Amino acid sequence: MSSRKTPERGYFAGQDLQGLADRLREGAVTSAELTAHALDAVRGLDQELNAFVSVDAEGALESARKADAELAAGDDLGPLHGIPVAVKDIIETAGMRTTMGSAHFADHVSTADAECVRRLRAGGAVIVGKTTTHEFAYGPTGDRAAGGASRNPHDPAAMSGGSSGGSAAAVAAGMVPLAVGTDTGGSVRIPAALCGVAGFKPAYGAVPADGVFPLSRSLDHVGVIARTPRDCRTAYRVLAGLRAGPPRSAGGPATVGWIAPGALFETDREVEELARAALSGRAVQEVELGDAAGLRQTYNGIQDAEAYAVHAERVADAPELFTPEVLERLQAAARTPGWRHVRAFEERQRWRAEVARLLSHHDLLALPTTPFAAPAVGQREIEVNGREVEVRWGLLSLTSPWNIAGVPALTVPVGTSRGLPVGLQLVCRPGDEDLLFAFAAGIAG
Amino acid sequence: MSSRKTPERGYFAGQDLQGLADRLREGAVTSAELTAHALDAVRGLDQELNAFVSVDAEGALESARKADAELAAGDDLGPLHGIPVAVKDIIETAGMRTTMGSAHFADHVSTADAECVRRLRAGGAVIVGKTTTHEFAYGPTGDRAAGGASRNPHDPAAMSGGSSGGSAAAVAAGMVPLAVGTDTGGSVRIPAALCGVAGFKPAYGAVPADGVFPLSRSLDHVGVIARTPRDCRTAYRVLAGLRAGPPRSAGGPATVGWIAPGALFETDREVEELARAALSGRAVQEVELGDAAGLRQTYNGIQDAEAYAVHAERVADAPELFTPEVLERLQAAARTPGWRHVRAFEERQRWRAEVARLLSHHDLLALPTTPFAAPAVGQREIEVNGREVEVRWGLLSLTSPWNIAGVPALTVPVGTSRGLPVGLQLVCRPGDEDLLFAFAAGIAG
Numbered sequence: 073m074s075s076r077k078t079p080e081r082g083y084f085a086g087q088d089l090q091g092l093a094d095r096l097r098e099g100a101v102t103s104a105e106l107t108a109h110a111l112d113a114v115r116g117l118d119q120e121l122n123a124f125v126s127v128d129a130e131g132a133l134e135s136a137r138k139a140d141a142e143l144a145a146g147d148d149l150g151p152l153h154g155i156p157v158a159v160k161d162i163i164e165t166a167g168m169r170t171t172m173g174s175a176h177f178a179d180h181v182s183t184a185d186a187e188c189v190r191r192l193r194a195g196g197a198v199i200v201g202k203t204t205t206h207e208f209a210y211g212p213t214g215d216r217a218a219g220g221a222s223r224n225p226h227d228p229a230a231m232s233g234g235s236s237g238g239s240a241a242a243v244a245a246g247m248v249p250l251a252v253g254t255d256t257g258g259s260v261r262i263p264a265a266l267c268g269v270a271g272f273k274p275a276y277g278a279v280p281a282d283g284v285f286p287l288s289r290s291l292d293h294v295g296v297i298a299r300t301p302r303d304c305r306t307a308y309r310v311l312a313g314l315r316a317g318p319p320r321s322a323g324g325p326a327t328v329g330w331i332a333p334g335a336l337f338e339t340d341r342e343v344e345e346l347a348r349a350a351l352s353g354r355a356v357q358e359v360e361l362g363d364a365a366g367l368r369q370t371y372n373g374i375q376d377a378e379a380y381a382v383h384a385e386r387v388a389d390a391p392e393l394f395t396p397e398v399l400e401r402l403q404a405a406a407r408t409p410g411w412r413h414v415r416a417f418e419e420r421q422r423w424r425a426e427v428a429r430l431l432s433h434h435d436l437l438a439l440p441t442t443p444f445a446a447p448a449v450g451q452r453e454i455e456v457n458g459r460e461v462e463v464r465w466g467l468l469s470l471t472s473p474w475n476i477a478g479v480p481a482l483t484v485p486v487g488t489s490r491g492l493p494v495g496l497q498l499v500c501r502p503g504d505e506d507l508l509f510a511f512a513a514g515i516a517g
Numbered sequence: 518m519s520s521r522k523t524p525e526r527g528y529f530a531g532q533d534l535q536g537l538a539d540r541l542r543e544g545a546v547t548s549a550e551l552t553a554h555a556l557d558a559v560r561g562l563d564q565e566l567n568a569f570v571s572v573d574a575e576g577a578l579e580s581a582r583k584a585d586a587e588l589a590a591g592d593d594l595g596p597l598h599g600i601p602v603a604v605k606d607i608i609e610t611a612g613m614r615t616t617m618g619s620a621h622f623a624d625h626v627s628t629a630d631a632e633c634v635r636r637l638r639a640g641g642a643v644i645v646g647k648t649t650t651h652e653f654a655y656g657p658t659g660d661r662a663a664g665g666a667s668r669n670p671h672d673p674a675a676m677s678g679g680s681s682g683g684s685a686a687a688v689a690a691g692m693v694p695l696a697v698g699t700d701t702g703g704s705v706r707i708p709a710a711l712c713g714v715a716g717f718k719p720a721y722g723a724v725p726a727d728g729v730f731p732l733s734r735s736l737d738h739v740g741v742i743a744r745t746p747r748d749c750r751t752a753y754r755v756l757a758g759l760r761a762g763p764p765r766s767a768g769g770p771a772t773v774g775w776i777a778p779g780a781l782f783e784t785d786r787e788v789e790e791l792a793r794a795a796l797s798g799r800a801v802q803e804v805e806l807g808d809a810a811g812l813r814q815t816y817n818g819i820q821d822a823e824a825y826a827v828h829a830e831r832v833a834d835a836p837e838l839f840t841p842e843v844l845e846r847l848q849a850a851a852r853t854p855g856w857r858h859v860r861a862f863e864e865r866q867r868w869r870a871e872v873a874r875l876l877s878h879h880d881l882l883a884l885p886t887t888p889f890a891a892p893a894v895g896q897r898e899i900e901v902n903g904r905e906v907e908v909r910w911g912l913l914s915l916t917s918p919w920n921i922a923g924v925p926a927l928t929v930p931v932g933t934s935r936g937l938p939v940g941l942q943l944v945c946r947p948g949d950e951d952l953l954f955a956f957a958a959g960i961a962g
Contacts (some may be wrong), residue, residue, distance in 0.1 A: 086812055377855025381863070384856055409851060410822025410858035418826070 081225075082113025085246030089151060089303045092249060096143060096154050103136035103143070103154030103198060108158035110200045113247040121223045123232075123241040125161045127201035132156065133196045142196065151306045151316050152154050153196030158242045158251040161202040162209050162285040163294075165189050171247040173205040173217035173235075186283025188252060188294050188311050200248055203238030205399045209254055210289045210379060211235055212262050215449045217393045223449060224267055226492055230446035233467065235287075239297045240267040250307050251297045256287045257371060258441075258471025260295035261483040265441035265495025268485045270512070271297045272304040273471075275502035276478030281313040288378035291371075291475045294438040300480040301484055301512035304348045308505070311317075319506035322394045326511045327433030328357035328498075336364055337469035338456045339443035347440040347496040350486040350515050359437065362426050364473070366419055369463060371472045374415025376405035396398055403435035420476050427477040431501045436511060441495030442467050467505050474499050484512045524822060526670075527558025527693050530691030534748045537694060540815040541588060541599045548588070548599030548643060549583035555601035555645045555879065558692040566668045568677075568686040571614050571648035577601065580643040596751045598641030603687045603696040605680075606647040607654050608739075609728040610634050616799035617730050618650040618662035618680075620838040621831055631728025633739050633756050640755045645693055648683030652731045652843045653697055653770060655824060656680055657912035660894045661840045668894060669712055671937055675891035678708035678912065680732075684742045695752050696742045701732045703818060703886075703916025705740035706928040710886035710940025711932045715957070716742045717749040718916075720947035721923030724756040733823035736816075736920045746929055746957035752949070764951035771956045773943075774879030781809055782914035783901050784888035787934045792885040793940040795931040795960050803854045804882065807871050809866055809918070813910060816917045818861025821850035828844050865921050876946045881956060886928040886940030887912055919944050922933040929957045 083106075096102045106121050111129050118124050133457075139154035159165055162172045164182035172176045185193065192199065204222035206214050214237025215221035222237035224230035225245040232241045236253025240263030243251050253260040255273040264271025272295050279294040286292055296307040309316060328351060333339040380402055386393070394402065430437055443466050447454050452463050474481040480502060483495035496515060500508040528551075540546045543846035556574050563569050584591045601738050604610055609627035611634075616622045630638065637644065649667035651659050659682025660666035667682035669675035669688040677686045681698025685708030688696050698705040698858025700718040717740050724739040731737055741752040754761060773796060778784040827845060831838070832847050839847065873883060887909050897908050919926040925947060928940035941960060946951040 373855070379857045380854070380856035381859035384860075406854060406856060407823075408855040410818070410853040410855045411825035413855035414822045414826035414859050415829075437709060 082117060082246035083109035084113070085154065086247040087249055089155060089249055089306050090345070092155060093151050095100040103139040104133060105131050106154065107136040107156050107198050107200065110248050113245070114201065117245050117247060119242045120218055120228050120416055121225060121245055123203055123222050123238040123245065123247065124201045125219050125238070127202055128168055128199065131167070132198050132200045139196050139198060144157060149194070149196035150310060150311050152192065155197050155250060156200045156248050157192060157197045158200055158203045158239060158248045159189060160251070160253045161205050162254060163189060163252060164200065164283040165199060167246050168202060168403065170202060171218060173207040173209070173219065175218040176390065177308065178218060184283065187280040189283065191311055191313065192252070192273065195232055197309070200310060203236070203242055203251055206235035207395055208383070209235040209256060209283065210398055210401065212464060214263055216397050217284060218395070222448045223301055224446050224492070226268060227446070229448055230492060231266065231449045231451070233266035233446060235259040237263045240264045240269060240271065243269045243297050248462070249298065252304060252311070253295050253297055254284055255293045255475065256291045256355055257468045257475050260297060261441050261471045261481060261495070264297045265483045265485070266493060268297055268493030269297055269415060270301050270304050270482065270484050271295060271448040272308055272482045273474065273480065274308055274312060275480045278502070280286045286382050288375040290378060291375060293408045293475065295492050301509045304482065305315060305505070305509040319510055324477050325355055326507055328354055328356045328438050329438045330356050331359050331361060331429055331437055331439040333439050333443060333470055335361045336473065337443045337466055338459055338461050339440060340456050340489065343440050343444055343494050346487045346489060346494045347438070351438060356438070357434065359430060359434065367473050368469070369421065370416045370423065370476055371468070373382050373408060373412045374420065375477070376408035377410070377413040380405040396459060423473070427479060431479070435500065435504065435507055437499040439470055442470060443499040445489045445492035445494055470497060475502040477497070480505050480508060482508055482512055484515055486515065518540055525562060527840055528554035528589030529558070529694040530622055532694055534600060534743065534751050536695055537600060538596050539754060547576060548584040548638060550600065552577050552581040552601050552643050552645065558690070559646065562609060562690050565673050566670060566686045566690055567665055567886055568648055568683040568690065568692065569603070569646045570616055570649055570664050570683065573613055573644065576612070577643050577645045582633050584641050584643060594639070594641035595755065597637065597695070597755050600642055600695060601645045601693045602642045602721040603645055603648045603693045604634060605684050605696070605698045606650050607699060608634060608646065608697060608913065612642060613647060614719060615647060616656070616663060618652040618664065620663045621835065624664060629728065632671040632725040634728065636756055636758065637697070639950060640801060648681070648687055648696055651680035651728065652840055653681060653828070654680040654701060654704055655846065657703055657909060659708055660701055661842050661953055663840070666894045666914060669937070671801050671891070671893050674893055675937060676711065676894045676896070678711035678891060680704040681742065682708045685709045685714060685716065688714045688742050688744060694743065695748060697756070699729055700920065701736045702742045702820065702913045702920050705742060706886050706916045706926060706940070706942060707912050709742050710928045710930070711891040711938060713933070713938030714742055715746050715749050715927065716740060717927045718919065718925065719753055719757060720925045723947070731827050733820040735823060736820060738920065739802070746927060746954045749927065750950070750954040764955055770800055771952055773799055773801045773881045773883050774875055775801050776804050776882055776884040777883050778807060778888060778915055780806045781812070781918065782888045782911055783904055783906050784885060785890070785901050785934065787891055788885050788939050791932045791934060791939045792883070795941045796883060800811045801883070802879065804875060804879065808867060809886055812868065812921065813914070813920050815830065815861045815864040816913070816921055817922070818853065818857045818864065821853035822855070822858040823953050825850040854918050868918070869922050876924070880945065880949065880952055882944040884915055884942050886942040887915060890934045890937035890939055925950050927957055929960055
C-alpha cells in the first residue's frame with residue numbers, strides 16, 4: 073500500500089453527538105452550518121474515498137433549516153435533531169436514488185422511506201446522502217459495486233471493508249458524525265473495524281428491516297456506525313424506537329468471556345494481542361467454543377439460499393448487469409440444495425443454544441472484530457502468521473457467528489496494526505445493550 | 518377391483534367412545550374384554566388388511582387389567598380410560614418395536630414414549646399395537662412399506678390411502694375404536710376418507726410431535742382417526758392436553774365457504790356431488806381461491822428439503838434398504854435447490870394470509886377430502902372425468918393446502934362412489950375446533 077499518508081479529515085472528526093446536540097441547543101452552531109460542513113467534507117474528500125453514491129445537498133439543507141426552526145421554537149425531536157446522517161444505499165429513502173450498489177438499480181428512485189429512515193426523519197435527522205455499498209450488500213470487502221470501491225480513510229489503497237463500506241468511511245473521514253448501515257454477516261462491524269470507528273449490530277429484529285433491500289432475510293440486521301460506543305447507543309435507541317435517556321445502571325463490573333479467535337479463523341497475532349490487551353484490568357475468563365467448526369457451512373447454508381431467492385429472476389434475465397464476482401457467487405449460491413438450508417437452520421438452533429449458554433456464564437463475549445487489518449482494495453488472499461488465507465471468509469469469520477445467533481455485537485477501535493485500525497468486538501444478551509455500551513465506552517475511552 | 522365383497526367387521530364397528538366409556542363405568546364390559554375383542558378382530562381380519570405391523574397382546578391386556586382396577590377403585594382417568602387404541606408405527610412407544618415402515622428400522626425398539634403416547638397412557642388408554650405406515654410416512658397411498666401395503670376394509674384390492682393407512686383400516690374394520698396417525702400433507706385425512714371413517718388433523722403444534730419420526734417438520738401434525746367427529750374431538754382433547762367437557766357452544770348456525778375442488782385438482786364429479794350434497798340445507802357460499810395454482814410447488818418446496826434433511830445419511834449409506842419408489846423420490850427431493858425452499862416459505866406466508874382472509878368471511882371451509890375414491894393398491898394413474906391424472910398428487914391436492922396453512926381440518930364420510938367411501942373435508946380457524954366438530958356431527962349423523 074504505497075500511497076499511505078496522513079489522511080485529511082472532515083469537520084466531524086473530533087465531534088460526538090452529545091457535543092453537537094449541546095451546541096445546537098446553545099445556539100453555538102446551527103443544523104444548516106453542520107450540514108454545510110458535511111457537504112464541504114464530502115466535496116473535499118470523496119473524490120478519493122468514494123464513500124457516497126449520491127448527495128442530496130438541497131434536501132439536506134432544507135431539512136437542516138427546518139430543524140433549526142423547530143429547535144428555535146422549542147420543538148425538540150431528540151438527540152439526532154439537526155444532525156447530518158448518511159444512509160447506506162440499499163436503504164430506501166423517498167425521493168432519492170437508491171442503487172443497491174448495482175447497475176440493476178442505477179435509475180431507481182425510492183418512492184417511500186424505509187422504516188429506519190422514517191424513524192431518523194421523525195427524530196429530526198438530516199439525511200445528507202447515500203453511501204457506497206458492496207453490490208447488493210453481498211460481500212465484506214466493499215470493493216465491488218456498480219459505482220466502484222469505497223476506500224479506507226486511513227489509506228485509500230486499503231479496502232474500507234463492507235458491505236457498509238461507504239458508511240464507515242464517511243464517519244471515519246469525519247464527513248458525518250453518524251451513518252446507518254446493514255449487517256448480514258458483519259457488514260456494519262467489519263468496515264467500522266477496518267476504518268477505525270465504532271459499529272453496532274443490534275439484536276435481530278430490534279430495528280425493523282422494512283424498506284431495506286434484502287440480502288438474506290433471516291440474517292439481515294440494520295445497524296449504526298459512529299465514532300464512539302456512546303454515539304452508537306444514541307442512534308440505536310432512535311432507530312429501535314426506544315426513549316432517549318441515561319443507561320440502565322449495571323449491577324457491578326461486567327464479566328467478559330474471551331473467545332480466542334483461532335477457533336474461528338487464523339488471526340494475525342498482533343491483531344489478537346491488541347484486542348486482548350484492550351481488556352487488561354477487566355474480569356476476563358477464557359471461553360471454550362463448543363461447536364464452531366461448522367459455522368461457515370451454517371452461515372452459507374442460510375445465506376446462499378436466501379440470497380439467491382432474492383435474485384433468481386435478475387440472474388436469469390440480466391446477468392450482465394452484475395459485476396462478475398457477485399454473479400459468480402450468486403450462481404454458486406443457486407446450487408446449494410434445499411436440505412442443506414434445512415440443516416443450516418437446525419445447526420443455527422444448536423449454535424443459539426451454545427451462545428445462550430456462554431452468555432449465561434459471562435456478561436459479555438469478546439474477540440477481535442476481524443482476523444486482520446484492512447487488505448488492499450481488490451485483494452482476495454492475504455498472508456496471516458505466515459499462511460495464505462481467504463480474505464472474504466476471513467473478514468466474515470469472527471462477526472457472522474453473532475448474526476447466526478441474532479445477538480447484539482459492537483466493534484470499538486483499539487489501536488492500529490502496521491498503521492491500519494484494529495477492532496475489538498463485544499457481544500451481549502439481547503436486553504444487555506446498556507451494559508455493552510458502558511463497558512465499551514471504558515475501553516474506547 | 519375384482520375381489521370386492523361384503524367385508525367383515527370387528528367388534529368396534531358399531532361402537533363409539535362415549536358408549537364404550539359408559540359401559541365400562543356401568544360394569545357392563547371390562548377393558549380386558551374390550552382389549553380381547555380388539556385382539557380377536559386383529560387376528561381375524563389383519564391377514565387380509567395388514568393394518569398392524571405389530572401387536573402387543575400381553576402389554577395391552579396388562580394395561581387393560583390395570584385400567585379395570587383403577588376404574589373399579591373410582592380412579593377415573595378420563596374418556597380414553599380402558600379404551601383400546603392403535604398407534605401409527607412412526608410414533609415411538611417405549612418397549613415396543615417402531616419400524617417407521619422401513620427396513621432401516623426393522624429392529625428398532627423404542628426406548629421412550631412419544632409425547633402423544635405418553636398422554637394416551639396418562640389418560641388410561643390401552644395401546645394394542647402399531648399400525649402400518651407408508652415407508653417413513655412418505656406417501657399418501659399406504660402401499661409402499663417394508664411390511665407391505667395396508668388394504669382398504671371396503672375392498673382389500675383397493676388402497677387404504679396413507680400414510681396412516683393402517684390406522685384408518687384398523688378403525689374402519691372395527692378392530693379398534695380409535696387410532697393415532699400423523700398428517701404432513703393429508704396422511705390422516707386421506708386414509709380416513711378412503712376407508713370411510715373420520716380423521717382430524719389439529720392446528721399445527723396443537724399436539725406435540727416429539728417422539729414422532731419426522732417427515733417434514735414444519736408440515737408434520739399428529740392427528741386422530743375414529744368413527745365419528747365426536748370421537749375425534751374426544752381423542753384430540755386428550756392428545757392436546759385439553760380438559761374433557763362439553764363443546765363450547767356456537768353463536769348460531771355455522772357459515773360455510775365451499776371451495777370447488779377443480780381449482781386444486783381434477784375431481785371426480787360423483788365425489789364432488791356427494792361432498793357438496795352433504796351440505797344441503799346449510800348456509801353455504803361459493804369461495805374463490807385467490808392463489809391456488811402454486812400450492813403444489815409450495816408444498817413440495819417445503820417438504821422435499823425437509824424430508825431429505827432427515828434422510829441424507831441413510832440415502833448415502835444404505836440406499837438398498839429403501840423401497841425403490843421412496844428412494845427415487847428422496848433422490849429427487851435432494852435436488853430441490855435451497856432458494857426454492859426459501860421461496861416456498863414466502864409463498865406459505867401468502868397462502869396463510871389468504872386462508873386467514875377466507876376464514877374471516879366463513880366459519881368453515883368445505884371441499885372433498887380427496888378428488889377420487891380409493892384407487893387399487895399400487896395404482897399410480899387414474900382416470901377422472903375421462904382424463905388420466907396422477908394418483909399421488911391427486912390424493913394430496915385437497916388436503917395439503919391445510920398443512921401449509923397449519924389450520925385444523927377434519928374429514929367425515931358422506932357416502933360411497935362405486936362402492937368406495939367418499940369424504941367431506943371441513944377446515945376451521947385454530948380455536949374454532951368445537952364449532953367444526955359440532956357441524957360435522959350434524960353432517961355425519
